[in-house]
Amino acid sequence: MADFAKERDWDQFHSPRNLLLALVGEVGELSEIFQWKGEVPKGLPDWEEEEKVHLGEELSDVLLYLVRLSDICGIDLGKAALRKVDLNALKYPVTLCKKLSAVEAEVELDSSNTGAEGDDKV
Numbered sequence: 548m549a550d551f552a553k554e555r556d557w558d559q560f561h562s563p564r565n566l567l568l569a570l571v572g573e574v575g576e577l578s579e580i581f582q583w584k585g586e587v588p589k590g591l592p593d594w595e596e597e598e599k600v601h602l603g604e605e606l607s608d609v610l611l612y613l614v615r616l617s618d619i620c621g622i623d624l625g626k627a628a629l630r631k632v633d634l635n636a637l638k639y640p641v642t643l644c645k646k647l648s649a650v651e652a653e654v655e656l657d658s659s660n661t662g663a664e665g666d667d668k669v
């Protein structure tokens with residue numbers, strides 16, 4: 548991405564703020580693909596090949612602007628992400644999360660048996 552921008556004299560435009568706005572714009576384009584479709588099954592089995600190619604393009608735009616933004620801010624994104632994975636693991640221990648998931652599933656089951664509305668689940 549650094550070479551790509553340099554070759555085109557685009558360094559002048561690739562400021563942190565501009566890259567952040569470009570990133571958000573691409574997230575918007577990514578969202579448009581899913582807009583109004585309702586929930587879609589994992590793996591997108593019913594999607595046309597063309598739609599999947601489009602999805603890959605928008606995901607790539609998000610990734611490329613994210614990588615460029617990190618670079619321009621002097622952040623080693625690979626290192627930062629690995630550190631965050633470690634922090635996440637400490638914050639959400641496996642045993643605790645499994646117990647909470649089981650309890651939540653039970654509450655969900657109870658509320659569906661009684662007809663009460665439960666919270667939306669992730």
Ligand SMILES: Nc1ccn([C@H]2C[C@H](O)[C@@H](COP(=O)(O)OP(=O)(O)OP(=O)(O)O)O2)c(=O)n1
Pocket residue numbers: 552557560576607608611612
């Ligand atoms: N000043 C720019 C312009 C583009 N790009 C790169 C990063 C993205 O991967 C892609 C974005 O290009 P477009 O702005 O043309 O966006 P789309 O490819 O999504 O096209 P469109 O918005 O027409 O769907 O090009 C860049 O690095 N710097």
